[in-house]
Amino acid sequence: MFRSNRFYPVLAITIFSLAVLQTRAQQTTSQPQSTEQTQPTQTSPQERAQVLRQAQERVKARRKLRDQQTIQDTYTHKYEAYFGGNYLRFHPGDHLQRINEKGWHAGITDYAFGKIGITVDGRGYYGTTYTGPNPYGVYQPSISQYTFMGGPTVRFFEGVHWAWTGHVLAGVGHGNFGTGTGGLPPELIGLYSDGNAFNLTAGASVDYNLSPTLAVRLTPSYLMSRYGGSTQNNLGFTAGVVWRWGRQ
Template identity: 35%
Template sequence: MFGFRSSVKKVAGLLLAGLMASGAVAVQAQVTHRTRRESSANRKARIARTTAETYDHRYEVAGGGGYMRFKSGSLLQRNNEVTFWMTGTYFLNPKLGIIGEVRGAYGNAKIANNLGSPVTLPFNPQISQYPFLGGVAYRVYAKEKIAVTVTGEGGAALGKFDGDAKGFQSKDIGVWQDATKPAFALGANFDYNFYPNIAFRVSPTYLATFFRLDPLDLTHGPQSTIQNNFGVNVGIVYRFGKIK
């Protein structure tokens, strides 16, 4: 009888220990689940704070370099140009901003393809353009790390086309006449945010200019035209100040 009671006690003890262990595991699982849920909530709150801090800056300055394809005369092939750009933006709210921008582009006109010219140069003269633009920017996508902004700008572009032509004038070699003409640009800024106030930017851009041939040039195509120029700019963005 004593042995039977001892066995019953042992079995009861084992069952009790199992129940207590099961309860501890259940409690631990609940605590772990609650901790994970709280971590996810904290992460979302942190991302929301960082996003709000990033796009609550009043001012944005940016600059860098790039590449553009430019048509330097009515009958000339397009040439490659290296570019620089500097821009400043004043944000009225986290989405809408006012832009001011300065650009520069440098390349060599392809005079060897100048049909009908009595002048043959042993080199391709350097040309340059300097657009001065202003307009608006609108953020269409804004997350913690990525932002997309579309831009529209208008202004004027200063063109210098025959300064490197060894004494020949634009009408002799078929490039545009030196002048300041209207210009406008459309683009999109793709920003990757390293920090709330610093980002890396890639900007595909379209630039329209309205340079003309010299009025005395009767051999190199239409006097009035529009140059449809496409390129891409890259650079660094710095944000500061607060909207609110």
């Protein structure tokens, strides 16, 4: 009976020791596994290059959408108004040399047919002629003429920053060739007579957009006039600003 009482404590201590050793062994084996799980996964150069390409494609897609929205905001306006200055090499008489004229221009375009609009345009030109020696003592009289024209305008390129348009306008012009002669009839010194004449202009405009509603415009142009029964072929340009409104 005495021996059996001593046996049970020894057995309990042995079982407890084995349990402790087993627990420590499990902890030791689990630590390398957790360490291996926390190590970062290494990627190949091909995988990194693919990730970079995908990021670039997403950036390009967002930029394309933003550009498309800007183009829509810019060119869905129904009306354009423009104004600014102009320059023209004008022929004031059949036997006189060409002169430099400067002035103003203004107009409105209604894009009633998408990229095709109807334009109404007005211009003023002012210059000083050189008539040469004459018995009347009038050598450098000032002249002016005004044009009032209308016709189609076509926008054939629509970009985020740039736009290109072309127009052909026709109408009437009025020439004041005797305003600087002191009452002398202008035809006596080789100038055309005062009066109205047919005018036609053709030009191609380049717009640089400052915003969807505002742009600056440069237009090299040709102006044909019919003063004195003859045809004057004049070259020049206009420069100014464009304001858009009335989004469709």
